[in-house]
Amino acid sequence: MSSADGGQEVLRFEEVTVRFEDEVAALNRVSFRLLEGESRILLGAAGSGKTVLLKTSIGLIRPSEGRVYLFGTDITELPEDDLIDLRARVGVLFQEGGLFDSLTVEENVAYPLLNQRHARFAPEEVRRRVIEALRFVELEHTLDKLPSELSGGMKRRVGIARANVTEPALVLYDSPTAGLDPITATTIMTLILKARDTKNTTTVMATHRYQDGYLLASYRYNPVTGRIERAPVEEIRRGGTKYLVLREGRLVFEGTQLDIEACDDPYVKKFVKRLQD
Amino acid sequence: MLDLLKGPIYSFQEFMLLMGRAFRNLFRRPHYPDDLWMQMDIIGVGSLPIVMLIGFFSGAIMALQMARALNQYGATSQVGPIVAITLVREMGPVLTALLVAGRNASGIASELGSMKVTEQIDAMRALGTDPIQKLVKPRLLAMCIVLPLLTIIADFIGLVGGYLISCPLLHLTTTSQYWSSAWRALEYNDIAQGLLKPFAFAIVIALVGCFYGLQTTGGTQGVGRATTRAVVVASVWVFVLTFFIGKLFVRL
Known part of the structure; x- marks a missing residue:
């Protein structure tokens, strides 16, 4: 599991709003910070703004309001030419593989x-x-x-x-398991954990499946056995890996595995409950 | 009325911006020589047979149609200069450009359009590469290199076509007179506009193809629309440009 002890800032959203052609906001005043070595799980239903958030974080979509900082650089209005070099430090997995x-x-x-x-x-x-x-x-x-x-x-x-x-210093995964059978999905998640834990890569994963988030938040890859295993509770509590729950473009929850299990919000509960059943 | 003009003017502005970015990137790293070679092969070698065929027939048809008119004035010996001047100044560049526009503006637009609608252009940007550098620049450069060359070949094959009609077939003139008069008829002015035109057409064809490809929206149907538009717009611009460049060189 990754540590949260004050690494360099990799990504920061400040009150970011994204609107397409003046319609409903795809992202609505979203703020969060991501430090080196940490992970974030973007959890939300389809259309909640997960992909938009990922694309905004590397400047493929420009925010209508607010500011985005990638590797400490304000990319909100950065020319495409300079963005290209910043993006070279980011790895991206697109929804269908891309x-x-x-x-x-x-x-x-x-x-x-x-x-x-x-x-x-x-x-x-x-x-x-x-x-x-x-x-x-x-x-x-x-x-x-x-x-x-x-x-x-x-x-x-x-x-x-x-x-x-x-x-890359930062890897973004957009719905890596969408449309896959459970066995293949677990294989993919194991690979993502392996990639994160063997190289201590900062990771952001968008998903609508709570199981995937659960694996990323409370498991780690063991290079000796070559398998994934449960991470100790202290490590989870340290908060290196957090959930960001999105609902219709708004960030409604931010917290660790322990926090999300204790959360009372009905929307968040809907995701969590499904696994406990 | 103003609303009607908004669309085309906006498109034109976007097109000029793409052109600006493409030219600004011409001398900037990174260069992708492999992509340039591949595009030169696709556009140049790929179009060669059809360009030669059309070049041959345009020269032959010119000689055939001129035969009667020249005969009327007893000026059949002038067939060489007529074929040479019409081919080099106008027919060679325009016909070659129209063929290449049909073949390659559509090819470029559909390729880039498919990449756009399947989000491969976004993937390219996300992976830290510039689609202008990687896709537009090689196509623009390749077109600017091969279209003048294709035109020269079409001109020459056209002269051969004209020769085959006027000497062995219709006996309008002798071999040596055909070739020497054709050669002497060409002035620097003709050669200059004959080579400036394909160069200008090349820029337009490549950029129009890229522009409509990169602007594609609306799935596979959008790709079809982009392809059609690219061919139509490129062809229209070929005619508009040939008029204005021709005007530039005509001094009576």
Whole structure:
């Protein structure tokens, strides 16, 4: 589990509101801070603003009001050119994997290594890192496959490999288990825990499944056994991993696994109850 | 009335912004030479057969249609200069550009449009790369390099087509007279506008394709719409530009 002992600030939202064409706010005065090594679980129903929040945090969507700070830089009005270099330090897994459908698995994973402005790797180094990243998600045998030949779960795994191949300081996962069967979903969650805990990566995960949040908040990856195990209560209490519950664009709850289990809010309870049943 | 104009003017402004960003990025790192080669192959080598075919027939048709008129005045020996001047000044650049607009403006728009609607453009930005650098720049550069070359080839093949009609077939003139008069008829003015035109067309075709591709919204139907618009707009601009560039060079 990650620590919360005053690392560098990675991401900060200050009263951020996002409106599309002056309609209802997709995000409504959202504020939170994320420090190095911490994790956040964005929990909320479909349409609650999870994806918008993730996209806003890397400047793909600009806030209508409020300010966003990424790695200490105010990106609210930062020109696209400067944003590109900041984004190079962030890994992103898109909802459906977001793979380039005309590139092979190998080219997809190599994409950030070959194409980022400051990335200059020798071909052997690129290949080594691509294979290493794919071995991490146990897909090193699919190098020459096209995304269309992969199953939904495999696409997400390639997406995870691509998000982590540059060893980014911050990784964003957008609904990594949406539409997957429970077994594949657990595999994906194990990989996310593994990626977080072996490299101590700052992680934000959007999900509508409380089980996923529960795993990220109260489990950790054990590199010795290669499995996930329950984290000690003291570690959970320290608050390195917190839930951010979104409802119709508003942040209605922020707290640890222990807090969310004790929360009285009926909307939050709806999520928590489902697992206890 | 003002509302009617708002849409096109807004589009034009967005187009100019894209053009500005594309040109500003031309000399800035990172460069993607592999993508440039690939686009030159797709646009240049891919269009070569059809451009040669159309070039051949336009020269041949020109000679064929001129034969009677020239015969009337007893000026059949002038067929070489006529074919050369019409091809180099107008027909070669415009026909080649129209073909490439049909083939590649649509190809570019549909490729980028599909990427846009499947959020691959966003993925590209999220992964720390600039779609202008990665997608627009190679297409723009490739088009600017290969379209003038394709035009030169079309011009030459057209002259050959005109020759085959006027000498072996209709016996309008002799081989040496056809080629030497055609060669002498061309002035620097003709060559200059014959090469300036494809260069201007290239910028328009590539950027219009990219522009409508990147503006695509509304799923697969949107991709179809973007493709159609790209071809229509690029073709119209080819005609508008050829008029104005032609005007620039005509001094009576």
